[in-house]
Amino acid sequence: MDTLANLSMGFGVALTPFTLFLAICGCFLGTIIGALPGLGPSNGVAILIPLAFALGLDATESLVLLTAVYFGTMYGGRISSILLNIPGDEPAMMTTLDGYPMAKQGRAGDALVISGAASFVGSFISIIGLIIMAPLLASIAYLFGPAEYFALYLLAFCTLGGVASKNQAKAALAACLGLGIAMIGLDNSTGLPRFTGGNMHLADGIDFLVAIVGMFAISEVFIFIESHGKNSALGVVLGKITIPWKDLKMTFPTMIRATGIGFVAGVLPGAGASLGSFMAYMAEKGIIGKDGYFGKGDPRGVAAPEAGNNAAAGGAMVPMLTLGVPGSGTTAVMLALLLTLNITPGPLLFKEHADVVWGLIASMLIANVVLLIMNVPMVKLFVKVLLVPPSVLMPMVTMVSFVGIYSLTGSYFDMVMMILFGVLGYILRKIDVPTVPVILGILLGGEMEDALRRAMTLSDGDWTFLFSSPISIGLWIAAVLxxxxPLFLRGKLKKPPIPATDATLDQD
Incomplete structure (x- = not known):
């Protein structure tokens, strides 16, 4: 009953005219950003965070806008995957395997409708899972002390490196780099400056929003200029949009199975939508077996990854809201937003900021209905976005980044730091070092250090205190595993290659 009462309160917040308007705008902008190859949800949310501050939005309004953008990008990523055979982001990679063959067979409209329906099913059910699981997990989180939280942060880094990255060594290097950057500033215990080089601007540490916008948005400008310097062109012609009821009926069981797999993958800290998409596709391919024609235009090969990655997006909100540990790169960006708004995610969030949390959850349900309604009749409009030349798009991204950060901090030094982080992000991506662990290190480094220091203070320096409870031992085992x-599983679970076509472009 408490859950229903809280959800009712959330709808009271979400259905105010301005909040509803923000949700619709976020859905529209997110779909456009997701349709553009290479941007993806992390970059989309990072680009629009400064805009939320520039508009003077409060905590609930900012979260509603950016969460709608998040879910919108997950929907939009399928458009370029199906029409261009170019994933809008990494989770949409699996959609290309059957989506583009369907488009080449003249069924582009059917593929887009099926993917939109699967996205809705995956997102909607995952939000129901969030409503059920989040309060339960929040109550369990009261059992966490400093040793348990230290092990939990370690689990986030280990699963992020072991599951979401191709190379554990590079992921570990990136995480250590982020933790090192988090150490810059005044020591919380002694008040002495650390690694500031005598620069007073660094006394307060590195602003994680500056780092996020730099490493995601500005580095994306460099990457996009380098790899997509020419105007985009559609690989197939989009015909009349109709609703393929027969295919929707056939793929509905696939959507349900993929949603369950994707939600579990999303709840795992660091795993994210990419794992959910991949696992859902491979599981469905194994279940269907010889009765399917995966890789050749099977509608179930479109429904499974779309339901899986959207369910993972909802699942990733669970650890972020209840434990303060992001379940994906995008929720890491949203965690930074919450911290900037002086809202600390964790078990107390559902009591201290119940209106914010439940207003957000209600807005997520509304956003998914809006996205389903928006993505079928308006899909031809979103397709036109693929024709926007980079010479127009990239200056807009750059302008939003610079104006937003300056309006937030009012510091020229932060703008210089944003450019430096953009260069760092560009270099890391060129040498195939993931950037998300760097951001996660900057976000969680301070909290991880504080948890370790509190644990050592309580135990009088006894390091075995870190393994003193069943919860902490379980988290340490999970972190190691x-x-x-993945070192042993990656060879057996290789991702199937994207079919080579004339429309395929090289991806960095």
């Missing part, structure tokens, strides 16, 4: 297991 999360980092080591």
């Amino acid at each position: 999360g980092f080591v297991a």
Whole structure:
């Protein structure tokens, strides 16, 4: 009953005219951003965070806008995957395997409708899972002390490196780099400056929003200029849009199975939508077996990854809201937003900021209905976005980034730091080092250090205190398995290659 009462309160917040308007705008902008190859949800949310501050939005309004953008990008990523055979982001990669063959067979409209329906099913059910699981997990989180939180942060880094990255060594290097950057500033215990080089601007540490916008948005400008310097062109012609009821009926069981797999993948800290998409596709391919024609235009090969990655997007909100540990790169960006708004995610969030949390959850449900309604009749409009030349798009991204950060901090030094982080992000991506662990290190480094220091203070310096409870031991075991297991599994679970076509472009 408490859950229903809280949800009712959330709808009271979400259905105010301005909040509803923000949700619709976020859905529209997110779909456009997701349709553009290479941007993806992390970049889309990072680009629009400064805009939320520039508009003077409060905590609830900012979260509603950016969450709608998040879900909108997950929907939009399928458009370029199906029509261009170019994933709008990494989770949409699996959609290309059957989506583009369907488009080449003249069924582009059917593929887009099926993917939109699967996205809705995956997102909607995952939000129901969030409503059920989040309060339960929040109550369990009261059992966490400093040792348990330190192990939990370690689990986030290990699963992020072991599952979401191709190379554990590079992911570990990126995480250590982020933790090192988090150490810059005044020591919380002694008040002495650390790694500031005598620069007073660094006394307060690195602003994680500056780092996020730089490493995601500005580095994306460099990457996009380098790899997509020419105007985009559609690989197939989009015909009349109709609703393929027969295919929707056939793929509905696939959507349900993929949603369950994707939600579990999303709840795992660091795993994210990419794992959910991949696992859902491979599981469905194994279940269907010889009765399917995966890789050749099977509608179930479109429904499974779309339901999986959208369910993972909803699942990733669970650990972020209840434990303060992001379940994906995008929720890491949203965690930074919450911290900037002086809202600390964790078990107390559902009591201290119940209106914010439940207003957000209600807005997520509304946004998914809006996205389903928007993505079928308006899909031809979103397709036109693929024709926007980079010479127009990239200056807009750059302008939003610079104006937003300056309006937030009012510091020229932060703008210089944003450019430096953009260069760092560009270099890391060129040498195939993931940037998300760097951001996660900057976000969680301070909290992880504080948890370790509190644990050592309580135990009088006894390091075995870190393994003193069943919860902490379980988290340590999970962290080790999360980092080591992929070393043995990756050879057996290789991602199927994207079919080579004339429309395929090289991806960095």
